[in-house]
Structures are given as C-alpha cells and as structure tokens.
Amino acid sequence: MKLVLILMIKNEEKILKRCLDSLDVDGYCILDTGSTDSSVELAREYLADKCGCVTEEPWQNFSHNRTVSFERAKEFCSGQGWDLTDTYGLLLDADMVFVPGTLRSEKLGAIGYKALQKNGNLEYMNARLVRMDYDWKCVGVTHEYWDGPTDHLDASVCYIDDKNDGGCKSDKFTRDRRLLEEGLVKEPGNVRYLFYLAQTYSCLNMYNESIEYYKKRIEAGGWCEEVWFSYYSIGDLYKRMGDIIEFEAWMQRAFAYRKERAESIYKLAQHFRTTGDHYKAYHYIRLGLKIPYPNDSLFIEANVYRGLFSYEASIVEYYVKDKASGLRSSVDYLLQSGEHRDNVLQNLHYYVTPMVSSGLASSEKVVLESPFPSYTPSAISVDIYPMANVRFVNYWMEGGEYKTRGGPVDTQNAYMNLETGACVAKMNDSIGLPKAESRVQGLEDVRVYRDDGALRFFATSVHEYDAARVCQMEGAYNVETASYSEVACLQSPFGRVCEKNWIPIPGTGMVIYDWFPLRIGSIKGSSLRINITHETPPMFQMFRGSAPPLCHKGGWLALVHFVEYSKPRKYYNCLIELDASYAPKRMTLPFVFFSASVEYCISFRRAEGLVFYVSQMDANPCKVAIAESAFTWISL
Secondary structure (H helix, E strand, C coil): CEEEEEEEECCCCCCHHHHHHCCCCCEEEEEECCCCCCHHHHHHHHHHHCCEEEEECCCCCHHHHHHHHHHHHHHHHHHCCCCHHHEEEEEEECCEEEECCCHHHCCCCCCEEEEEEEECCEEEEEEEEEECCCCCEEECCCCCEEECCCEECCCCCCEEEECCCCCCCCCHHHHHHHHHHHHHHHCCCCHHHHHHHHHHHHHCCCHHHHHHHHHHHHHHCCCHHHHHHHHHHHHHHHHHCCCHHHHHHHHHHHHHHCCCCCHHHHHHHHHHHHCCCHHHHHHHHHHHCCCCCCCCCCCEEHHHHHHHHHHHHHHHHHHHCCHHHHHHHHHHHHHHCCCCHHHHHHHHHHCCCECCCCCCEEEEECCCCCCCCCCEEEEEEECCCCEEEEEEECCEEECCEEECCCCCEEEEEEEEECCCCCEEEECCCCCCCCCCCCCEECCEEEEEEEECCEEEEEEEEECCCCCCCEEEEEEEEECCCCEEEEEEECECCCCCCECCCCEEECCCCEEEEEECCEEEEEEECCEEEEEEEECCCHHHHHCEEEEEEEEECCEEEEEEEEEECCCCCEEEEEEEEECCCCCEEEEECCEECCCCCCEEEEEEEECCCEEEEEEECCEEEEEEEECHHHCCEEEC
C-alpha cells in the first residue's frame, strides 16, 4: 500500500514542519492557495530529498480548491506508476499532527475511511483516508466534506491531533460568514449552511442571530446529531447571555431530543455546582452518570463520558451525601482522568478515613533504644519478625521543613528486635564506594528482603554516591558483621536523575520499578532490566512504593502511597491486589493510618490481619493492626 499526503496550505510557515514531521508517507502533494509568507519555499525545501510536489491554485472556495488538491495528487501518483487501487491519500491540514498507530501494518480495501479527529476535549470522525482510484469531490463553500463512501478506522490504527492553530484562521469567521450567507442565497434549503452559519454567528458573538439560525436548523430536521447540537448550542448561548432559565430549558430540551448525549446534562450539573445549588447539581450528576459513551460521531465532548460526572460528584457529595460516597467518586474520577487531579487530591482529606481514630485499627508505639545518640527512630522494615532494620535520623520536621542541629541531614541504620527494643547490629554505613559531597548522608528508607534465604536490601542515596543523581542502592545486608556488601549504585533504566521507591518482591529476584504503567524488572549488575509491563489507570501515575508485597491468593498484596504536595505534605495509602502475572486486579479506597500528614510505611506483615509499621513526621514509629475486612475494595 502506498500512502500520499494531500495538503492544502496558505500562510502556514510557523506550523508546516510540525505537520510534515509527524508523517511516514510515500509521497507528498502540497497545494498552496496564495501564501504571502515563506510557506511555499519551506515546503519545497522540505521535499528537496523526498518524493513529492508543490503546486499552486488561486483561491476560490473550499469545495473547489480541496477538489483540485485531490486531482493534483491523483496526477502525481499516476505519474509515479503507483497502483491507484492500492494507494490512499491522507487528507490533512497544516495545523494537524498525524498519529499513525498500526496504519502501516493494516490491509486497507475500502473506498475511503473516517479517522478520529481530536480537538481538545472534542472528538469526532472525519474522512481522512481516500483511495486514489475513486473520483473524490469536496462539497461545500466552507465546513466542506468529502463526498464518497467511507468506513471507520479505530483510533489504534490512526487518529488526528487537531491543534487548530493554522495561519489562515485570523479572518476565518468573517470569511465563513460571507461564504455561508452567499451560499444560502444560492441554496436557501441547504441545512448544512444553516447549521454552520449559526455556528459562525456564535463565534462572532452575534448571539441572537445565532439562536435564530439554530432554530431554523432544528425546524429543517434531518441529521439528528446536528439537530441535537443545535438545541445544545442554543442553551449555551442563553447561558452566555445570562438567561439561566432559558439555559436550563434548552439544555433539557437537548437531552429530551437525544438521550444518548450527556453534554447538556453535564453543563447543568457544572453550572449548579459552581453556583452552590448542590442538590439540583446532584440531580443532574446522578442522571449523567448513567449515560455511556455514545455511538455518535459529531462534536463529542469525550471527557464528559470519561469521568467529569464523577469529578462533579467528588465535590457535591461533601454537601449532599456522605464521606464514603465522596471518596468513591474521587477515586472513580482519578481512575479515569487526570485533568482535575490536583483539585481532587486537595479535597481528599475531607473524605479519607483515619483508620485508628475511626476504630478500624489498633495502634501501639514501637519502643526502641537508640544506638545513635541524638538520633530518633523513623522508618521500620521488617525482616523475619521480630527482627527489622530501623532507620534513625538526626533531624525533625517543623512546619513541613527539615530541621537539624547543624550539619548535614544524616541517616543511620540498625538491626533491631522489635519485641525487646534491643539493638542487634549497629550497621556500618561504609559500603566500599567512593563518596561525593552531599548535604544528605546515609542510606535512606532501607527495605530489607530475603532472596534465596539471604538477607538483602534496597535503599535511597541522595547525591552521596553519585553527585548528579538520587539513586537506588542494592546489596547484601550482613547482620553478623554489621555491614553491607556487594553494594551497587543502580542505573536508572530511563535515564532519570531521581530514583526512589524501587520495591523488591521477596523470593523472586524481581523489582517493582513504577506503577504507570506497572513495570517490573530484575537486577543485572548495576542495571535494572524491565521484563514485565502492565497498563494501568491514570490514578496509578501518582503511586509510589511503598512496601515489599506479601503473597496473597496465588498472587501478591502490595502497599502503595501517593502524596499531596502541600505544606506539610499529605500521604495517602492504598493496597493493590496483583495476580500471579503481577497484573493489578483490585485496589482499596485510599486510607490514612492516623491523619493526612507525613506518615510513611515501608513494611507490613500478616498477623491476625495486617500489621503496618508507620512513622509519623519521620519519627514516632508505631505498629498499626488492621483486619483485612476493614478495607473497601474496588475492581480495576
């Protein structure tokens, strides 16, 4: 199959290369319609070492000039000797970026294909691939369309990222108004011209004229999606004019006309939420949550169907329902989208349950003797209970900031008996690697684990063994000699300058690297090689760490945390159930142990439920016991 670009341009010097660079085509056919900038020169320069042509045609209208662009491309392909029945023209504008997907490996046979076109939150299908042996004509003086039979291509095959920043957009609406008004004089019954003239009047802020022509389009009937959008647009215009009664009435009419479309209901939910009418907003939210993604093709506001009703609910349920509902709506939204993630995260502390104070967990302070004068115990990583590595630090947190008595922030580690509080081994922090100057010293967040019975560890080093990086360290943890050995400063598999929270999976030689996607690998020398990847929902991009997972129902039970970067930070936790292939199957709703603050857990174990070892503000380690039945689980 041959693929040829068919591109019509005018004054596109600023964006032309972006469009062309996105392409993998066999030929380029560019038609200029009167550029006064350097577009033609840039196009010819770009094609100097490529198969293609740049031609010119004086501007008449979109129907004429786009049809000419196809005819010139057809002549070019014939001149190359290409089989036109196996050659497709790719119809683009210069302000578009083509995302090819699997297109080159597909076997196409239809006369034409519509591909998904994404413009911000709007998504719709548009004719973009045309077989070159068919006599294609473009119809319409503006808002034109290609007249011919088309099938649909899935977005995985290809789609269009429409940037909508073309060079000929400056006078678009005044030009379109003139062309459409002239078109209606010649064809007064042309419903497409009625619709797009209403659109153009709206863009020119001619609200009353726009409403008049949308009503004419409704009266003309025909394509139900265009009629629905006319109802919807009238409602939006009344809102812009400040007439909320008519706004609500026309949005309800839009929904009554086409119940498959949720956009009008979302506009009502959003408006009444932002104006504080929470019960009315909640009525529309509950209605909208029942509406699935439509099979329509015109002006779909995709985000409405991908979490925005859950986002509205995550706010409104604070006022009209209960914490449990608000937390579930927050998570439902975060699993679908990240657009309003920061706002949802800022509100999360209103909903998340503190496990201890709510009676769902019991806690007990871990009392330990400090083998390091003036250092306080912090994070605990359990080996074989009651033995554990305990981190000791020389700083404290005050107002969200780290304070010391002078000198660098320092961490020391010791192998401790958690039952007696006694120190078994005061670890020597010399690991046999050259050091760099750093204001943060010591192996932080040591996580011990067993591999073929041998005790090993992962830890974080902040610029101490690599001045340019925060890196992960891995090696042997020797209790008998109170030393570390075989220590490697691990390289980032993706060249990142900050690596934290790599989590060993005990007894497997595998390491959880990150969660979005979930990537798991193994250590080879000083490198981590990723060999398992699972796609995960958007919420997982926030997840970090936290603790080596436990065997669970033939798979694994993992603990993760995520952070709101307020001052002080707020840490939240989730449990995630992985199957035997490490694919995530379920997760808990977020929880905190004591409060939404800096509480950190790098180890948990089973003992009549789950026992977590939690530090608060990098101090005051506690043992928190929680029955597994206390968590609320949701499927992924």
